[in-house]
Amino acid sequence: MADPTEPDSHAGDRRRFLDAVLTFGFVSTAVAVAYPVARYMVPPASEEPSTVSAVAAKDAAMPPNSGVVFKFGNKPGILVRDHAGDLHAFDAVCPHLGCTVQYRPETSDIWCACHNAVFDVGGNIVSGPPPRPLERLTVNVSGEDLVVSRG
Amino acid sequence: MASHGAGPQRPEGEGTSSGLYGWLDERLDLTAIRTFAAEKTVPVHKREFWYCLGGITLFLFAVQVATGILLILYYRPSAEEAYESVQFIVTQVEFGWLIRNVHGWSANLLIGSAFLHMFSVWLLTSYRRPREITWVSGAILLFLMMAFGFSGYLLPWNELALFATKVGTGIVGAVPLIGPFAMRVLRGGDEVTGATLSRFYGFHVAVLPAVTTLLLGLHVLLVQRQGMSVPIDVEQAERAGSPPKSRPFFPDFFLRDLVLWYVAIAIIAALAAFLPWELGKKADPFAPVPPGIRPEWYFVAMFHTLKLIPGHVLGIEGEVLGILGFGVLALILIAIPFLDRRASRGERNPIFTAMAWLGIAYLVVFTIVGYLAE
Numbered sequence: 115m116a117d118p119t120e121p122d123s124h125a126g127d128r129r130r131f132l133d134a135v136l137t138f139g140f141v142s143t144a145v146a147v148a149y150p151v152a153r154y155m156v157p158p159a160s161e162e163p164s165t166v167s168a169v170a171a172k173d174a175a176m177p178p179n180s181g182v183v184f185k186f187g188n189k190p191g192i193l194v195r196d197h198a199g200d201l202h203a204f205d206a207v208c209p210h211l212g213c214t215v216q217y218r219p220e221t222s223d224i225w226c227a228c229h230n231a232v233f234d235v236g237g238n239i240v241s242g243p244p245p246r247p248l249e250r251l252t253v254n255v256s257g258e259d260l261v262v263s264r265g
Numbered sequence: 266m267a268s269h270g271a272g273p274q275r276p277e278g279e280g281t282s283s284g285l286y287g288w289l290d291e292r293l294d295l296t297a298i299r300t301f302a303a304e305k306t307v308p309v310h311k312r313e314f315w316y317c318l319g320g321i322t323l324f325l326f327a328v329q330v331a332t333g334i335l336l337i338l339y340y341r342p343s344a345e346e347a348y349e350s351v352q353f354i355v356t357q358v359e360f361g362w363l364i365r366n367v368h369g370w371s372a373n374l375l376i377g378s379a380f381l382h383m384f385s386v387w388l389l390t391s392y393r394r395p396r397e398i399t400w401v402s403g404a405i406l407l408f409l410m411m412a413f414g415f416s417g418y419l420l421p422w423n424e425l426a427l428f429a430t431k432v433g434t435g436i437v438g439a440v441p442l443i444g445p446f447a448m449r450v451l452r453g454g455d456e457v458t459g460a461t462l463s464r465f466y467g468f469h470v471a472v473l474p475a476v477t478t479l480l481l482g483l484h485v486l487l488v489q490r491q492g493m494s495v496p497i498d499v500e501q502a503e504r505a506g507s508p509p510k511s512r513p514f515f516p517d518f519f520l521r522d523l524v525l526w527y528v529a530i531a532i533i534a535a536l537a538a539f540l541p542w543e544l545g546k547k548a549d550p551f552a553p554v555p556p557g558i559r560p561e562w563y564f565v566a567m568f569h570t571l572k573l574i575p576g577h578v579l580g581i582e583g584e585v586l587g588i589l590g591f592g593v594l595a596l597i598l599i600a601i602p603f604l605d606r607r608a609s610r611g612e613r614n615p616i617f618t619a620m621a622w623l624g625i626a627y628l629v630v631f632t633i634v635g636y637l638a639e
Binding site for chain 1 (some may be wrong): 338357359360361363364527530
């Protein structure tokens with residue numbers, strides 16, 4: 115007669131095979147679900163124009179020693195007119211942690227309220243934690259409008 | 266080994282698992298759960314197929330929770346942005362079409378399987394003592410699923426959804442005494458507007474899920490505590506001495522359930538890919554009602570019945586009569602285990618079996634007639 119242990123070893127083979135098939139099926143399912151979900155979670159890239167220009171303010175509304183934050187694309191920009199009447203424009207996003215900066219007429223500087231960073235009207239760091247100066251933008255006077263553009 | 270405190274010390278080595286499992290087991294008593302799962306069995310008899318309908322309904326609900334959470338990531342619940350955000354999901358977001366269509370199709374299959382589950386439990390008289398609370402929670406869960414469907418239908422803020430919601434909430438407004446008040450509360454005002462949308466969104470993603478989670482927890486817990494009900498004739502045969510047959514829940518029954526879940530996934534995926542839900546036109550509260558306005562299929566039988574009732578019956582407004590009738594039917598449905606005294610004594614009751622078949626026949630016929638009626 116046949117060895118009584120033999121059917122058992124075959125049963126073991128079959129069990130291992132079935133386990134492998136099941137595991138493969140479950141893993142495939144998990145991947146087939148996880149992949150679309152992961153891709154779905156990543157927001158689609160919005161077309162962000164690299165060069166934008168915006169009317170920041172009216173010339174008459176900007177006396178010396180004043181500043182204004184304006185909408186520049188989908189980020190804030192800041193336009194400053196210093197004591198001498200010269201215009202300077204920057205990204206209003208602080209290079210430290212992305213807060214929006216503001217102009218302080220009393221000290222004639224650009225200040226970030228989040229971590230007390232101070233820049234001069236040229237955008238250079240005076241004090242505080244930012245790793246680099248403010249990003250400079252170009253200002254043009256077009257009739258009554260002060261037009262700011264990148265590049 | 267130094268011993269600290271008075272707490273019991275487990276001997277190291279034999280008898281205790283070490284590592285993460287041992288750590289968790291000591292705190293969560295996982296072994297009790299494992300023992301329960303290992304010893305759980307499911308009765309075997311010729312109508313055991315119907316046991317799978319609760320599981321598939323639970324699975325589809327899980328699909329709804331998962332896809333619903335994903336849709337929330339991009340959906341914006343306002344009259345100005347809702348339509349555009351759904352449009353964004355299905356056109357711009359990768360696999361957004363898939364997530365939305367799976368949510369829509371799985372919702373419909375969920376309602377279908379919940380109805381089948383309800384009628385199968387009814388026909389097997391599984392609601393009888395001591396499972397009355399399981400039935401009552403299940404019946405309320407079925408109504409909650411329909412409320413999910415009704416509130417979710419408005420969220421894309423398209424033309425059909427707007428008018429379906431006008432009609433649906435208008436029916437509530439016809440209920441005597443509390444109707445006008447209830448309608449205002451549902452709509453968040455006198456008309457269906459952006460305020461209704463905010464409100465339905467709140468119902469759909471917060472209020473209904475909270476209530477459902479509690480009831481579903483109770484429902485599933487009771488099924489685990491009490492085990493599966495056995496049909497009355499099988500129970501009688503067992504009492505007469507025929508040995509009860511059963512199979513282990515894990516893995517035997519679970520794997521059979523799983524096969525059905527895979528079938529459901531295949532059906533949903535095929536429907537999502539080949540029969541996507543249309544977005545239609547953006548809702549305009551001042552546009553005339555488009556022709557062929559009809560609610561979702563699971564409301565069609567009710568909707569058509571209300572249409573057929575004459576304007577006045579015995580001096581009562583026909584619509585009011587219909588609504589009150591449905592209210593009474595809903596209460597009877599919930600109360601079935603308490604009305605069917607014979608089943609509670611373990612005897613078959615042909616009256617309640619006939620009622621179930623009557624209910625099925627009514628829903629099927631009126632749904633079909635409702636679709637053909639236009």
